[in-house]
Amino acid sequence: MVLPAIPVIVGAGVWGYRLFQGYRAVRAAQTVAAAGRAAQVAAAAARAQRAAALAKAAQQAQTLSQNKAREEPCDDCPCQRTVVISKSASPQAAQHIMDAQAAGHPSVLTLDRPGTDARRRASLRGIPTKPQMDRDEYPPATFAEGGAGASVRHIPRSDNRSAGGQLGAQLNGVPEQCKITIIVGP
Numbered sequence: 673m674v675l676p677a678i679p680v681i682v683g684a685g686v687w688g689y690r691l692f693q694g695y696r697a698v699r700a701a702q703t704v705a706a707a708g709r710a711a712q713v714a715a716a717a718a719r720a721q722r723a724a725a726l727a728k729a730a731q732q733a734q735t736l737s738q739n740k741a742r743e744e745p746c747d748d749c750p751c752q753r754t755v756v757i758s759k760s761a762s763p764q765a766a767q768h769i770m771d772a773q774a775a776g777h778p779s780v781l782t783l784d785r786p787g788t789d790a791r792r793r794a795s796l797r798g799i800p801t802k803p804q805m806d807r808d809e810y811p812p813a814t815f816a817e818g819g820a821g822a823s824v825r826h827i828p829r830s831d832n833r834s835a836g837g838q839l840g841a842q843l844n845g846v847p848e849q850c851k852i853t854i855i856v857g858p
Contacts, residue, residue, distance in 0.1 A: 725761060753852050755854050761835075761838065769856055780851055782817065783852055802826050806832035
């Protein structure tokens with residue numbers, strides 16, 4: 673509801689002043705409500721844009737993963753897959769992967785879900801938590817090469833959860849002990 677402009681009558685005394693103050697309070701509340709609605713619309717648009725970017729990145733990752741698997745056959749491996757972490761969807765997690773691999777951590781990892789909890793405790797021991805941040809590990813605790821000695825970096829929670837979601841989706845149905853090559857894609 674939009675209120676019309678109310679002229680203040682000079683000489684109306686205390687009642688005129690109180691009426692004017694009430695009008696100002698209502699107008700201020702309307703302004704705050706309109707700003708809140710605009711923020712909600714902007715947030716929804718940002719979420720939709722991010723979802724579209726994630727869907728595109730997932731499709732690109734799938735294509736890249738299929739192409740990479742064809743290029744690198746492994747005759748003695750019971751299973752081999754390539755997992756692509758999207759740099760556009762998870763920029764800080766992707767940078768952490770590249771930095772950790774450049775520092776000597778392996779890019780080919782062995783899937784070992786049963787030991788995940790123990791390796792995560794070992795890799796995160798002594799590293800404090802920070803508000804709104806996750807402790808990102810590379811190699812991830814899901815792999816036998818993870819655990820003590822893993823590279824750990826604080827990154828925004830949403831970035832880390834996005835990378836974890838990409839990893840989980842690409843490993844869905846993959847058997848234990850499968851060799852997984854982790855790469856960073858678009």
